[in-house]
Amino acid sequence: MNSASKVMVGRVGKGSAYLDLSQALSGILLSLFMLGHTLFVFGIVFGAKFFDQVAGFLESTNLAQIGGPIVGLIFLVHFILAARKIPFTTKEQKIVWRQALMLKHSDTWLWLVQVITGMLLLLLGSIHVWVILNDLPITALKSKELVQSGLWLYFNLLFLFSVALHLGIGLYRVGAKWGFVTRSNRFQVKKVIWGLIGGLILLDLISLFRFYFL
Amino acid sequence: MPRMLQFNIFRYNPQDEDSKPHMQTFYLEETPNLNLFIALNKIREEQDPSLQFDFCCRAAICGACAMVINGKPSLACKTKTKDLPDQINLLPLPGFKLVGDLSVDTGSWFRSMNERVKAWVHQDKEFDPTAEEERMDNSLAEKIYELDRCIECGCCIAACATAQMRSDFLGAVALNRVARFILDPRDKRTEKEYFEIIGTDQGIFGCMGLLACEDVCPKNIPLQDQLGYLRRKMGLGAVKNYLFWRKEK
Numbered sequence: 402m403n404s405a406s407k408v409m410v411g412r413v414g415k416g417s418a419y420l421d422l423s424q425a426l427s428g429i430l431l432s433l434f435m436l437g438h439t440l441f442v443f444g445i446v447f448g449a450k451f452f453d454q455v456a457g458f459l460e461s462t463n464l465a466q467i468g469g470p471i472v473g474l475i476f477l478v479h480f481i482l483a484a485r486k487i488p489f490t491t492k493e494q495k496i497v498w499r500q501a502l503m504l505k506h507s508d509t510w511l512w513l514v515q516v517i518t519g520m521l522l523l524l525l526g527s528i529h530v531w532v533i534l535n536d537l538p539i540t541a542l543k544s545k546e547l548v549q550s551g552l553w554l555y556f557n558l559l560f561l562f563s564v565a566l567h568l569g570i571g572l573y574r575v576g577a578k579w580g581f582v583t584r585s586n587r588f589q590v591k592k593v594i595w596g597l598i599g600g601l602i603l604l605d606l607i608s609l610f611r612f613y614f615l
Numbered sequence: 616m617p618r619m620l621q622f623n624i625f626r627y628n629p630q631d632e633d634s635k636p637h638m639q640t641f642y643l644e645e646t647p648n649l650n651l652f653i654a655l656n657k658i659r660e661e662q663d664p665s666l667q668f669d670f671c672c673r674a675a676i677c678g679a680c681a682m683v684i685n686g687k688p689s690l691a692c693k694t695k696t697k698d699l700p701d702q703i704n705l706l707p708l709p710g711f712k713l714v715g716d717l718s719v720d721t722g723s724w725f726r727s728m729n730e731r732v733k734a735w736v737h738q739d740k741e742f743d744p745t746a747e748e749e750r751m752d753n754s755l756a757e758k759i760y761e762l763d764r765c766i767e768c769g770c771c772i773a774a775c776a777t778a779q780m781r782s783d784f785l786g787a788v789a790l791n792r793v794a795r796f797i798l799d800p801r802d803k804r805t806e807k808e809y810f811e812i813i814g815t816d817q818g819i820f821g822c823m824g825l826l827a828c829e830d831v832c833p834k835n836i837p838l839q840d841q842l843g844y845l846r847r848k849m850g851l852g853a854v855k856n857y858l859f860w861r862k863e864k
């Protein structure tokens with residue numbers, strides 16, 4: 402805490418407050434989008450025709466063309482905001498590791514999982530968005546190729562686990578930070594969150610499986 | 616058969632140039648109701664008089680004996696060996712200046728923290744020593760007392776990854792203290808003044824919600840709920856008072 406007491410004397414801007422709020426809001430928006438996305442992809446279970454119809458609807462209404470880039474933008478903004486809290490310097494990383502290893506504390510580990518999946522998502526998400534939006538319209542046939550060819554199956558597996566974990570843990574932590582997850586409901590909420598993560602993974606796995614054998 | 620306990624204790628004396636940080640092992644036979652306060656004193660008396668550690672009240676009141684016990688910051692005097700495995704690892708609290716071995720200087724840190732959040736009741740009236748003390752509703756007094764129970768042991772700071780990473784982060788103890796003064800009707804500070812103390816990345820917006828503080832606090836202070844409350848109050852306050860605070864400049 403050294404000499405920082407002097408810094409406090411000056412005016413304090415509201416920047417931190419807005420940035421923190423935006424981080425939470427962008428995360429919530431992305432979570433909602435992802436829930437919708439999971440359901441959309443799950444449509445394949447009802448057959449390629451149904452899937453193509455839904456995809457066609459999203460495109461004819463321009464939801465995909467306009468919504469896609471907007472989501473992409475929120476995605477980037479969310480990363481930049483969240484990155485302010487990520488330990489980037491080697492010194493910070495060392496401290497965090499030492500801390501996590503010393504302290505046998507599950508929530509600290511959950512946060513590390515979130516940092517790592519966050520980084521992965523930046524990479525995997527960018528590739529995914531690039532590939533899909535550059536090759537509109539979305540059809541079951543093309544998606545099928547994106548699952549069956551080359552390493553894409555592994556890409557999708559890694560992707561879906563990262564998304565589910567990041568989303569679930571993220572929602573839990575937003576709740577904890579902003580006082581919706583309290584001492585009295587924390588462990589119940591945690592159970593619900595694990596259910597959500599499991600549910601998302603299950604739905605996505607079913608969809609993936611379906612595409613694989615389409 | 617009493618257990619033979621193995622203590623692995625961090626040793627380092629910063630005063631001594633030849634001293635290097637290392638772990639030293641001691642053995643002690645477990646006795647009924649043994650706690651770490653008694654165990655460490657026995658080790659010092661019978662095995663190594665140079666072992667440094669702090670104690671004062673031995674009743675979980677003064678906060679001097681906090682250390683990392685098998686990976687968890689806690690009070691040594693409050694920790695019974697029967698709740699621990701045969702192997703007990705003791706480290707000094709990280710994040711504070713090391714005095715030697717298990718002893719750290721939490722005092723300077725807490726003093727500067729208290730100055731930084733101006734941890735006293737701010738009144739606008741002149742103090743009248745003859746006047747009767749103002750009355751306070753009992754339930755409110757209890758609410759304030761609940762937060763005032765903090766013994767400044769430093770466990771929440773040692774457990775907090777944010778505090779370890781960023782030395783200027785206020786930490787749960789300071790944020791809890793501010794929450795305590797916000798509750799207190801005798802403190803006349805405005806929301807804006809509180810915001811200037813904690814509405815930053817060194818304050819409430821730096822907290823990552825890891826809840827380690829909540830999970831280790833030996834006095835079981837509701838830290839999680841205070842942090843959530845402050846974030847909402849400060850975050851939404853900033854939005855709500857957007858125009859208002861701007862004008863005031």
Ligand code: SF4
Pocket residue numbers: 771774775776777778786787821822823824825826827828829842
């Ligand atoms: S919630 Fe986490 S980051 Fe916030 S003060 Fe507590 S331990 Fe530190």
Ligand code: SF4
Pocket residue numbers: 764765766767768769770771772787788791831832833834835836838
């Ligand atoms: S809040 Fe709890 S853990 Fe932190 S200093 Fe006070 S008593 Fe210790």
Ligand code: FES
Pocket residue numbers: 669670671672673674675676677678679680681690691692693
């Ligand atoms: S000796 Fe005072 S709290 Fe342990």
